[in-house]
Amino acid sequence: MxxxxxxxxxxxxxxxxxxxxxxxxxxxxxxxxxxxxxxxxxxxxxxxxxxxxxxxxxxxxxxxxxxxxxxxEAFFFGAETEGQFKLQIQQQLDQLFKQSECRLDTLTWLEGDVLSENIRQWKVKIEFQGSPLCSIKLTRLIEESTPSLEIEHYAFGGQNWTGVISEVLNGEFTINVWRMRKDS
The missing domain is CATH 1.20.5 (Single alpha-helices involved in coiled-coils or other helix-helix interfaces)
Structure with missing residues (x-):
């Protein structure tokens, strides 16, 4: 203790x-x-x-x-192959030329640009003949078309043009078109 x-x-x-x-x-x-x-x-x-x-x-x-x-997608051409795409463009342009009552002389494909993995831009050079009224109709139809066609460059000319509506003008357009590749 x-x-x-x-x-x-x-x-x-x-x-x-x-x-x-x-x-x-x-x-x-x-x-x-x-x-x-x-x-x-x-x-x-x-x-x-x-x-x-x-x-x-x-x-x-x-x-x-x-x-x-x-x-x-409504503004792009959606063909599966390049050939089908070019055929669609040519058919649409033929239809526009018929509606505007112009005469298509030549259609030439120019090199295009790859914008993205699925979108490619092409250029089409068109030479045509017709009255001034048909040129105006054609320009308007191209700009309003769906799938979208965009006029990048244009030129109009004629020989001894006096301003009469029935005279023939020569025209040239360079048009941009776009193809969207479909997802497989």
Whole structure:
């Protein structure tokens, strides 16, 4: 008993240290871990909720893009082969010349540019003859046509033209056309 009183401070200090090392410190570190896990999970939840909100917006944007793509495809020629594409252009131009009552002299294919993986631009040079009225009709029909034809360059001329509507003009157009390759 005498030793217990003598070493009571040491025993109480040892008990306090053992209590701290084996009970208090593990509980504190466990509570800190729980708090950090809670914060991490709440951040993840917030990010997930934000992503779900954005997924709705992305879905809307995707549907708008698909609608725009469908509307845009009407302006491109969609033949599967180059030969079919050129035939479509020639048929459309023949039809436009018949409607405008002009006479097609020559149609020449010029080198085209690759605009993207699926889109290629071609140039067509056309020489024709007709009245000034037919030239105006032809210009308007080309610009209004669908799939789209774009006049890049034009020239009109005639010999001894006096301004009479029935006189013959020579004309030349360079037209841009676009082909969109179909996805296989």
């Amino acid at each position: 005498k030793y217990i009183k003598k070493y009571s401070y040491y025993i109480s200090l040892t008990a306090a240290l053992l209590f701290y090392v084996y009970i208090t410190e593990p509980l504190y570190s466990f509570s800190e871990e729980l708090i950090s896990n809670y914060r991490l999970q709440s951040k993840r939840l917030t990010k997930t909720e934000d992503l779900l909100d954005k997924a709705g917006m992305v879905g809307e944007e995707l549907s708008k893009a698909q609608n725009n793509k469908a509307a845009m």
